[in-house]
Amino acid sequence: MKYAWILAHRKTFHIKAMCRVLEVSKSGYYASVKRPKSTQQNRREKLLIDIKNTHDQSRGTYGSPRVFQDLKARGVKVCKNTVAKLMHHGEIRSKMTKRYVPMTTDSKHTHPVAKNVLDRDFEASAPNRKWVTDITYIETDEGCLYLAGVLDLHSRKMVGWSMSATMKTTLVEDALKMAVARRHPEAGVLHHSDRGSQYACGEYRTLLAAHGFEGSMSRTGNCYDNAVMESFWGTLKTELVYHEKYLTREQARQSIFEYIEVFYNRLRRHSSLGYVSPEAFEAGKK
Numbered sequence: 471m472k473y474a475w476i477l478a479h480r481k482t483f484h485i486k487a488m489c490r491v492l493e494v495s496k497s498g499y500y501a502s503v504k505r506p507k508s509t510q511q512n513r514r515e516k517l518l519i520d521i522k523n524t525h526d527q528s529r530g531t532y533g534s535p536r537v538f539q540d541l542k543a544r545g546v547k548v549c550k551n552t553v554a555k556l557m558h559h560g561e562i563r564s565k566m567t568k569r570y571v572p573m574t575t576d577s578k579h580t581h582p583v584a585k586n587v588l589d590r591d592f593e594a595s596a597p598n599r600k601w602v603t604d605i606t607y608i609e610t611d612e613g614c615l616y617l618a619g620v621l622d623l624h625s626r627k628m629v630g631w632s633m634s635a636t637m638k639t640t641l642v643e644d645a646l647k648m649a650v651a652r653r654h655p656e657a658g659v660l661h662h663s664d665r666g667s668q669y670a671c672g673e674y675r676t677l678l679a680a681h682g683f684e685g686s687m688s689r690t691g692n693c694y695d696n697a698v699m700e701s702f703w704g705t706l707k708t709e710l711v712y713h714e715k716y717l718t719r720e721q722a723r724q725s726i727f728e729y730i731e732v733f734y735n736r737l738r739r740h741s742s743l744g745y746v747s748p749e750a751f752e753a754g755k756k
Contacts, residue, residue, distance in 0.1 A: 472492045472494050473499050473502040474511075474514075474559070475488075475492070476489065476494075476499055477499075478560065485499065514556065517546070517552070518560055520541060520546055521537055521541070521553060521556055521560070522562060524537050524540045524541060525537060525557075525562050527737075528540075528738070529709070529733065530564070531709045531738075532564060533563065533564040534550065534553045534554040535550070535741070535745075536739045536745065537553055537557065538550045538554075539739055540739060540745075543745075581667060581670035581672070582670060582675070583665050583670055583687055584670075584685035584686055584687040585686065585687070586687060586688060586689055587660060587685075587686035588600065588602070588660060588662040588695070590695060590697070592697065592698050594623040595624070596624055597624045597625060597653070598622065598655035598656070598659055599623070599658075599659065600622070600623040600624070600659070600660045600662070601622055601623070601629070601649065602620075602623060602663070602696055602698055602699040603618065603619060603620045603621070603630075603642065603645065603661065603663045603669070603699065604618070604619060604664060604700070604703065605617065605618045605637060605642065605668065606619075606703045606706075608711055608722045608726065609716070610716040610717065610719050610721070610722050611717045611718065612717070612719050613635065613719070614635070615633055615634075615635065615716075615719040615722045615723060615726075616634050616635070616637045616641055617631065617632070617633050617726060618642045618644070618645040618668075619645060619702065619703075619730075620646055620648070620649040621698065621699055622653075622748075624752070625743065625749075625751045626702070626743060626748050627748035627749065627751075627752065628702070628730050628735055628748075629648075629649040629652055629653055630647070630648035630649025630650070630652065631645050631730060632644035632645040632648065633719075633722075633723050637668065639667075639671055639673050639674055641668065642663075642668045642669060642674060643673065646661075646674075647677075650681060655681070657681065657683070658682060658683075658684065659681070659682075659683045660683075661678055661683040661684065661685055661686065662686040662687070662688070663685075663687055663688070663696070664687065664695075664696055665687050665688065665690060705734075706726070706729065706734075709729075710725065710726070710729045711726075734747075735747065735748050736748075736749045
């Protein structure tokens with residue numbers, strides 16, 4: 471394995487220096503290069519290529535558990551430990567991420583506040599039973615871009631979203647309208663949010679009532695009451711936003727659209743769903 475590592479990094483570091491650090495001889499290294507590869511070596515090299523391709527397709531976000539699940543789904547026979555070891559020796563790892571600190575919504579307003587009906591029960595037996603929603607912001611050189619999302623707790627799929635330069639009520643209304651247009655839910659959906667004025671105001675409560683939704687709100691300043699939505703924001707920011715530099719809001723808008731619709735909903739393997747994507751989970755694909 472040491473010789474394989476030297477071979478993989480021979481264009482980056484001096485072979486003599488690598489041999490000295492790894493405590494192997496140069497003659498041994500060159501002999502290993504000339505030596506015909508064993509069946510095991512060929513298999514490991516092919517696995518490493520498969521691992522690298524899977525890692526690249528995940529945009530560098532997958533660690534060994536998700537890489538293993540992806541290989542398994544494609545019929546590649548390999549164990550978890552082998553994937554972890556090959557990734558370690560090949561220096562293939564998930565992106566380094568920053569810790570995400572949720573933004574607390576200002577709930578100082580005079581609008582009515584709904585009870586916490588959801589009560590941290592984040593499981594849903596079928597689609598369109600429980601939706602959670604929230605607002606976050608993305609920094610750009612033009613200023614903040616605000617993002618509102620609606621997530622279905624059954625599949626963790628982002629079913630509605632909206633982006634704007636302001637946090638007006640229309641931001642959250644547009645996200646909910648998108649979700650309704652896409653999902654055509656029956657009355658009775660449990661709709662959970664924080665106590666922000668956008669969700670508590672009369673216009674939004676009228677919209678909920680028009681579709682027969684039951685309102686639910688987190689306790690004051692308690693992000694854990696909406697933990698799944700907060701977790702999605704954390705995933706979005708640590709896998710995408712913190713690795714980008716957005717010059718304009720439009721640039722950020724296109725990047726976030728592509729992440730949600732192309733990658734997250736359709737491709738990203740979700741640990742709580744048995745390592746399938748939200749869309750695959752709803753389709754019953756394992």
